[in-house]
Amino acid sequence: MTTELQDRPTTEVAHGVAVSAGAFSPRQLVHATPEALRKLDPRTQLRNPVMFVVWVGSVVVTVSAILSPSAFSILIAIWLWFTVLFANLAEAVAEGRGKAQAESLRRTKKETVARRLEKDGAEAAVPGTDLAIGDLVVVEAGETIPGDGDVVDGIATVDESAITGESAPVVREAGGDRSSVTGGTTVLSDRIVVKITTKPGESFVDRMIALVEGASRQKTPNEIALTILLAALTIIFLLSVVALQPMSAYAGGEQSLIVLTALLVCLIPTTIGALLSAIGIAGMDRLVQRNVLATSGRAVEAAGDIDTLLLDKTGTITFGNRQATELIPVGGVDVADLAAAARLSSLADQTPEGRSIVALCAAGYGLAPEAAAAEAMAEFVPFTAQTRMSGLDLAGKEIRKGAAGSLLAWAQTSSDEIKRVVDQISDDGGTPLAVAVREDGATRVLGVIRLSDV
Structure with a gap:
């Protein structure tokens, strides 16, 4: 994957508000309308030569319609302003998407509260932005x-x-x-x-905000080349229309300024000029719907030529949740005994992995999905980064699940079969969790739980 195409975990920005996948949803159009009106500023219109000519024509026709009102002049004025506003609206929608995503990230940053340690050792709650x-x-x-x-x-x-x-x-x-x-x-x-x-302003979240804002609207190389071509055609047709009036006057058929303006707008590539931004939105939107954020115009065009995408990790194409999918007993242990121990070790584990183990044991081996009264009184042993295990102690029995290396060290044993199963699961892209039981001073490794990304 190139650096220009970056995968997004979901269509929501981290902890933020989802941005609609539709390019022209009514809500987006309503929010983009004020910005489209602000883009009527001639300094903004100058960036698009074709639409600037249309804007000038709209002003000229509007003035003529006010000085000499007629149905024809009013309709032409309305049509020209609608053309300008449509182009502005397309641009505003594209920019609005990036701003909405960036704002959701900023809101996340502002809502994060840090527990800062003061010099006297006391903790003070401060906004994350103040660090x-x-x-x-x-x-x-x-x-x-x-x-x-x-x-x-x-x-x-x-x-x-x-x-x-x-x-x-x-x-x-x-x-x-x-x-x-x-x-x-x-x-x-x-x-x-x-x-x-x-x-402040240089953290990962800040860089992500800059990335989203930078991706909100960037012209592609083809779009830049097309803009140059449209500008050249506009100049040619403008000179043609300007030369038409003297010839018309010489022939005795002088045309009004409104007719000449309408003719110029019809001759120049107005539609293409107005839709350039909409074309850019369509490309960005198609990538957004597939959970891909393009950081440059060149990446948008390159995405259209991609047939095969190679990813360096399975997490990129999953939801980021690991679920228990298989129980593998070792050393002649019955799979039912492994299922019973795996379920007990996960009853108080509220992580997605722990809940999925209980669900697998309930669905595949007929065990109760909820803890019985006696089981609820057991002492839960939470997972820590030091032990890399969790489980519970129940009626003189210690049941643990966790990383194979840590569990074998806890059991004070070594098992080539366990290592072989663990290596196989790891090679397949899964995550192995070993299960062991200690009772009456004797410790026995029962098997391995396979966790798979979904």
Whole structure:
């Protein structure tokens, strides 16, 4: 994938308001109308030579209609102004889409509240936009990281799927090469202290805002070439119409200024000039409907020639959720025993993965989807970045699920079969979770849960 085409996780901008996929929805037209009227400024019209000629003609005909009113002159004036407004509206709709997306991102940034550490160790709640380089902020499970920075204390798992497209959480810890965090991502477990490393206006979210605004309307190379051609044709037809009046006067059939203006507008490529922006909108809109943000006009044109798209990670083409799809027992364990242990270890796990494990055990093995009274009294062991496991303790039995390496270390055992299954799942693009049970001092690894991106 080139740098000019960037995948968007959804048609909504992160934590923002969805932007309608339709290019000319009534709501967008209503919002774009005031901007279309502001574009009647002659300085704005000068950027499109064809429409500037139409704008001048509209002014001339309107003045003539006021001085010498007639049905013909009034109709011509209305037609010319409608042409100008249509072109302005097409441009305003294109610009309005980018502004709406950028505004939703700005609103997200303003709504993020940071827990800044003061010099005396106290915490102060401040807007994320007020953070400066060097500020220390505390982020705990379930909270959003307010700005780009480095972890200076603690270790936690972070959900970066909204940015990278990868559904698997990543571990971020102080020191080393895994300390960098990005504003807008979510901490899933534990507690970390982040040192802000970017200036206000230079964070990832700010760069994304600039990207969206820059993509709102950029002329393609073909559109630029067509604009030059239309300008040349406009000059030719303008000279032709100007030369027509002396010849008409010489022949005794002098034409009115309104007729000549109408003729000029009909001769010059008015429709193409007015629809250039609409053509750009159509290209952008088709990409938006397919969840792709084009950052340049050249990318819009290149997208039309793409037959095969190669992606470097499965998360790019999924919803970013991992779901349990298979239970694989090892060491002669019955799959029913593995299902029972996997269900118990996930009853109190409210992550999408945990809920999907319970759902798989209920649908595939006839187990209850809800905890029984005795099970509800069990002690839940939450997942942490240090242990990389979760589970519960019930009636002298310890049940755990988690990363295979951590689980084997907890079980104080080694299993070539487990490693082979884990490697196979990883090679297939899935995520393996091993399951083990400790009872009466004996620990047994039951099998592996396969998580797949959906």
